[in-house]
Every structure is written in C-alpha cells, then in structure tokens.
Amino acid sequence: MSTPHHDGEALIPRPSLTTAALRAAVAQIAPAYLGQFVDHLDQATEQAARQSTVAPLQGFLAQWGEFVAIHRHPAKAARLQELERKVAEITDREALTAVLAEIREITDAARRDVAGE
Numbered sequence: 001m002s003t004p005h006h007d008g009e010a011l012i013p014r015p016s017l018t019t020a021a022l023r024a025a026v027a028q029i030a031p032a033y034l035g036q037f038v039d040h041l042d043q044a045t046e047q048a049a050r051q052s053t054v055a056p057l058q059g060f061l062a063q064w065g066e067f068v069a070i071h072r073h074p075a076k077a078a079r080l081q082e083l084e085r086k087v088a089e090i091t092d093r094e095a096l097t098a099v100l101a102e103i104r105e106i107t108d109a110a111r112r113d114v115a116g117e
Helices: 019-029 031-051 055-071 074-089 093-115
Strands: none
Touching: 019 031, 019 055, 031 055, 055 074, 055 093, 074 093
C-alpha cells in the first residue's frame, strides 16, 4: 500500500530509534534493504556481545535512523543516489567538492532529524 504524499512530504512519520521501529520503517519505505538491515543488526549484536559494550548497537541505530530519515523522503533519497553516482564520474576537483558538500548537507539533515532537531 502506498501512502499519498506531496513533493518533499515524508512517506511515513519519523520512527522511534528502536530496532523494531526502524525495521518496520525499512520494510515499508525501502524493502530491498531489509536483508542488509537484518545482517547489520546481527553483526552489531555479535560485536556488542564480544566487546561487552552497547556502542556497536548505538552505531547501528544511528546509521539506520539516518537511512530512514533520508529514504522516507523519496526525492531526497533519489538526489542522494544521483550525487553518489556523480562522485564516481567526476574528474574536476571543484565539482567533486561541490557534490560532496551537497551529500554532507543531506546526511547532516538526516542526523538532525534522527536527533529530533
């Protein structure tokens, strides 16, 4: 089922920063990435157990929270993918700097979204 939305409007509300909420969000907005989500969760859980620290799980939640923050806005996700493709093709240093700056703007905004800012 697709959710009607206007340009720039989120497909889903911002989920809480829990594995269950993020898994549901990924399943809804980017189901092709669900396998990667589960694999990364397994790796983070194993690493946390080996190291006796929650840091790997916190990193997992931050990374997937940012992923959801970007992908719940289809235009933003498409723009990020376009910029990532450009990085591989650019030969001009000034153009590369501009593209990397725009990527950083998108990821910084996602990080702020996850933090609720």
